Amino acid sequence: MHFSEHVEVNSFLQKLDSTYRMPILQVRKILLNAHPEIYESIARNNLIFSIKTEELFVVKVVKNSVRLIFLNGAFLEDKDHILMSFGLKSRCLELYEANAEVFNILPKYIEQSVKILNKASAL
Numbered sequence: 001m002h003f004s005e006h007v008e009v010n011s012f013l014q015k016l017d018s019t020y021r022m023p024i025l026q027v028r029k030i031l032l033n034a035h036p037e038i039y040e041s042i043a044r045n046n047l048i049f050s051i052k053t054e055e056l057f058v059v060k061v062v063k064n065s066v067r068l069i070f071l072n073g074a075f076l077e078d079k080d081h082i083l084m085s086f087g088l089k090s091r092c093l094e095l096y097e098a099n100a101e102v103f104n105i106l107p108k109y110i111e112q113s114v115k116i117l118n119k120a121s122a123l
Contacts, residue, residue: 008042016061023066023095024059026103031057034110054121056113059095066095070109075116080105 004010013021024047031038037051047059058069070076073083073091082102086092093102093109 004040006041009040009047012042012045012047020061020066020096023098024061027059027068027095027106030103030106031110034107035114038114051114051117052121054117056117057110060092064096067092068095068106070113072113072116072120076109076112078109083109 004013013024016024028040028047031049032040035051038049038056039051041048041050043055046061048055049057049059055071058067058071060067060069067086069086069090069092070083071090073086074089076083076091078091082093082105083091084094093106
């Protein structure tokens with residue numbers, strides 16, 4: 001397991017059932033490698049990925065489901081049709097059932113999400 005510099009993140013990851021842990025570790029690696037300013041934390045018993053003070057992504061574990069929530073997902077182009085609605089501004093991706101193809105295209109969604117944040121910050 002790739003350990004975090006944050007004790008609470010390590011604790012969160014270690015407490016997970018192994019079937020949930022694997023997709024979370026996969027997406028965590030993709031997120032942390034996608035942009036140098038992305039950092040992780042735990043809030044509301046979820047794994048949160050942020051840039052500066054803006055939360056961008058949430059990994060939420062619920063019974064029989066692991067979801068990556070794009071908090072600005074309503075603004076993302078979803079040409080691959082992989083996102084599901086999740087609230088007014090958010091969209092999510094089901095990681096528990098995701099295949100390698102989904103994990104391979106995920107970086108472009110992350111990059112798009114960061115660009116949207118940067119545009120909003122520039123205003």
